[in-house]
Amino acid sequence: MGKIIFFIVFFITLSWVCLFGNTPYTQDGESLFTEKCGSCHKTGGEAAIFSPVKYAGSQWERFFDKDKHKRKKDIGDKITSNELEMIKDFLVKHAADSDRPIAAGLR
16 A cells, blocks of 8 residues: 555656656756747848847737738747747746846847
8 A cells, every 4th residue: 555655646746847857858948948949030140139128918919810921931840839838828928028138038
């Protein structure tokens, strides 16, 4: 009986870490923002520099809901839909009207 409980607790803990933990196999929205968005939105890049506080959360939501990145033909090759969702969450959580705004942009 003790082994069964151990394996149940172990499985739940492992599942929790895989889903929500910051393991080497996961990336957060901020690092994706820096890596993926920074490839174009940086000094000397082909797109304007910006930071999360450039817009309010609702404006970021609208930008992503309208799929504005579709204008850029090769964006799908660089950013998966899951990564785009994580970047969107990061920008909304740190927007100008959020309780944790981040003003640092891409350089």
